Amino acid sequence: MEFRRQWTVAAFFIPIGLGALTTIMLVPMALIQPVYDFARNAAQINLSMVVPFAAALFCGGIISIDVKEGWLRTLLIRPIMRQQYLLIKLAAAFSSVVITIVVAGVIPNIAVGAFFAKGVVRYEIGPILVAHTLFLLQALLIIGLLVFFSCWMPGIFNMVLLAAWYIAAASIGSYLQSRFWSSEWLMLLRDFLFPSGFTSALEMILGNAGTPTSELAWGFAALGFSFALAFWSVTRIEVDKSSE
Amino acid sequence: MNQRDLTYAKWIGLISGAILLFAAVTEYWPASGTSLNWLTLEEARLEAGRQEKPVFVDVYADWCGPCKQMERTVFPADSVRDLLSGRFVLAKINGDDPLTGDSLKKQFGIRAYPTYIVLSPTGKERKRRVGFINKTSLVSWLSDSAGVRILSWPELNNAAMTARTLHRRIMVLVLQSGEDLEHANTMFEGQKVAEAIGKFYVPTLLVRGNSGEESLLSQIAASPRTQMSEVIVLESNGKEVGRFFIDRQMQFRSFALENKLVELAKK
Numbered sequence: 001m002e003f004r005r006q007w008t009v010a011a012f013f014i015p016i017g018l019g020a021l022t023t024i025m026l027v028p029m030a031l032i033q034p035v036y037d038f039a040r041n042a043a044q045i046n047l048s049m050v051v052p053f054a055a056a057l058f059c060g061g062i063i064s065i066d067v068k069e070g071w072l073r074t075l076l077i078r079p080i081m082r083q084q085y086l087l088i089k090l091a092a093a094f095s096s097v098v099i100t101i102v103v104a105g106v107i108p109n110i111a112v113g114a115f116f117a118k119g120v121v122r123y124e125i126g127p128i129l130v131a132h133t134l135f136l137l138q139a140l141l142i143i144g145l146l147v148f149f150s151c152w153m154p155g156i157f158n159m160v161l162l163a164a165w166y167i168a169a170a171s172i173g174s175y176l177q178s179r180f181w182s183s184e185w186l187m188l189l190r191d192f193l194f195p196s197g198f199t200s201a202l203e204m205i206l207g208n209a210g211t212p213t214s215e216l217a218w219g220f221a222a223l224g225f226s227f228a229l230a231f232w233s234v235t236r237i238e239v240d241k242s243s244e
Numbered sequence: 245m246n247q248r249d250l251t252y253a254k255w256i257g258l259i260s261g262a263i264l265l266f267a268a269v270t271e272y273w274p275a276s277g278t279s280l281n282w283l284t285l286e287e288a289r290l291e292a293g294r295q296e297k298p299v300f301v302d303v304y305a306d307w308c309g310p311c312k313q314m315e316r317t318v319f320p321a322d323s324v325r326d327l328l329s330g331r332f333v334l335a336k337i338n339g340d341d342p343l344t345g346d347s348l349k350k351q352f353g354i355r356a357y358p359t360y361i362v363l364s365p366t367g368k369e370r371k372r373r374v375g376f377i378n379k380t381s382l383v384s385w386l387s388d389s390a391g392v393r394i395l396s397w398p399e400l401n402n403a404a405m406t407a408r409t410l411h412r413r414i415m416v417l418v419l420q421s422g423e424d425l426e427h428a429n430t431m432f433e434g435q436k437v438a439e440a441i442g443k444f445y446v447p448t449l450l451v452r453g454n455s456g457e458e459s460l461l462s463q464i465a466a467s468p469r470t471q472m473s474e475v476i477v478l479e480s481n482g483k484e485v486g487r488f489f490i491d492r493q494m495q496f497r498s499f500a501l502e503n504k505l506v507e508l509a510k511k
Contacts, residue, residue: 034433083252187317197267200380207384210323217267224260231253 061155144226195222288335
């Protein structure tokens with residue numbers, strides 16, 4: 001039911017619109033690249049666009065809307081734990097993001113590789129599977145963060161906050177890198193401005209740069225903390241006390 | 245039933261804390277392996293010839309921030325250290341050294357710090373990168389042996405012999421430094437340009453700064469160092485047919501390069 005509630009008529013345009021955009025971005029790449037590398041292009045398209053957009057559009061306000069419309073109160077009249085409610089919300093949001101990644105990230109990539117690539121098309125199943133697993137983990141991380149925000153503020157602010165965080169982390173990171181390269185502590189701080197363990201791990205795997213043990217560990221730790229915060233925050237929401 | 249039960253949050257938080265600790269230990273624990281063995285360029289060249297390994301040259305300056313950052317954060321990383329110490333002979337050049345700095349900077353055409361150069365065991369430049377490189381990009385760059393196919397073009401003497409046998413002209417591509425290799429490779433491996441070269445020429449490559457290639461450059465009267473790469477077309481007996489610089493138009497429009505090559509082939 002949660003899944004059905006997410007797929008309003010307007011929501012159907014999200015994967016289709018994103019798919020059109022990714023196709024527009026992929027076609028010029030296919031025309032100029034001597035080797036059309038499916039996994040690398042998938043990484044570029046999904047991590048920079050599809051995953052954050054899909055997560056933001058499906059999960060912005062995922063909890064706050066239920067609170068505002070009284071749906072959470074209705075649910076909590078029944079013998080349901082808040083954690084169970086959140087698990088169902090997370091599963092529904094994740095399924096929607098997976099569908100969007102398939103429609104907007106995978107299908108256009110295959111189609112452009114098949115019909116537009118001028119050079120050799122490289123489909124290597126290992127890197128493709130690893131890349132897509134890491135997109136899904138990154139998607140879960142962003143969903144966890146948005147659910148956490150959504151417990152405390154209205155929907156639109158979730159997306160604004162996430163976008164502001166992205167931009168601020170990138171700009172502060174480059175400022176620190178250029179001005180304070182000699183400070184070990186500030187350089188360490190730069191690594192923690194935005195959780196990027198899964199994306200760094202993907203870069204390492206696609207670049208044949210060794211086993212990304214610590215990068216994956218950072219990614220899983222960030223994912224776990226975002227979920228723990230979300231689970232904690234959902235118990236803090238105040239609805240009509242008489243319903244519980 | 246407690247609707248505000250926090251079991252999941254507590255367990256997930258605990259497990260995440262443990263993973264975080266593990267990540268911190270693997271990332272920031274001091275490296276236990278051996279430190280890198282940096283030699284002078286001359287020592288490295290001798291050692292590379294003996295071991296038949298390529299040379300990784302780090303051109304740095306004492307005042308250069310990114311050089312120090314590379315030294316502190318990138319070179320000690322396990323993946324970088326293993327790759328560098330296993331596959332390369334390592335050389336460091338201080339660009340500000342009062343005795344050797346200037347001549348080496350001139351020889352390699354160093355314009356900024358840090359500059360990283362990979363030389364073949366015989367001293368020919370193979371790759372070059374300028375500026376800070378993170379560990380992923382550095383390992384990826386050093387591991388990537390594919391791609392620069394123009395490096396497999398024959399040397400000038402062999403090219404001359406082949407050209408005599410096949411009754412073709414010699415196309416000498418003169419690069420100002422190894423930094424231009426990958427870009428030139430993209431241009432010259434384009435389908436139409438590669439076809440034109442395959443049909444009319446025997447191609448060869450000279451890179452300024454490579455040991456032994458300065459004399460060849462003066463032999464074919466290559467133009468003095470500029471920002472642009474140069475193409476010199478010679479008859480198989482060494483007589484010049486024509487030359488041109490690869491300008492901006494050719495860099496972005498491969499047909500301009502192809503037309504010029506065809507024009508000189510028919511001259």
